[in-house]
Amino acid sequence: MPSRVPVKDTAEYISKAAPIAQPYLQQLQQLVETGLPNATAKIKWNLPFFELGKQYVGIAAYKAHVSLSLSANLTPELLATAKAAGYATGQKRLNIDFDQEVPVELVKAILKLVG
Template identity: 90%
Template sequence: MPSRVPVTDTADYINKAAPVAQPYLQQLQQLVEANLPSATAKIKWNLPFFELGKQYVSIAAYKAHVSLSLSADFTPELLATAKAAGYATGQKRLNIDFDQEVPVDLVKAVLNLIG
């Protein structure tokens, strides 16, 4: 979603995302909700956020990938694992290109950083 279209909730965001991004976003939402059941879903900056105390996870769609971002830094081990598996990362994010599968075990490990 290159431009930030106003949205009301996570489902609205996913529905307004590019069709190629929607299954990725749905799977990430399900993983967040299953692994962080106490998290509260909110919209900030027209993006879905899931807050757990002062920690958060957000999901977003871009032109060529989706992104999972955290308030916590990834461990060096998680960064190395993601990069070895071919996923682009930053200190607090994991990018999943549209020609890649959602790395379920890696996403769960990332979510454990705040859960």
């Protein structure tokens, strides 16, 4: 999504994302909703967020990847696992390039940090 177009909910955000990003975003949304069933979906800064108390998880589409971000720091073990599998990371995010698959088990492990 080149610019942050105003959206009212996660479904609208996904529908306005680049077609290549949509299946990634849908899969991440499903994983978040399954892994954090008590989280509240919200839009902040025109991006989808899922809040659980003071913790949150966000999903976003960019030009060459999608990103899963969270309020908690990734553990050194999760960072190492992601990097070993070829995924770019930051202290609080996992990037998934469009030529990669969503690492389902890794995402599930990351979600446990929030919920």
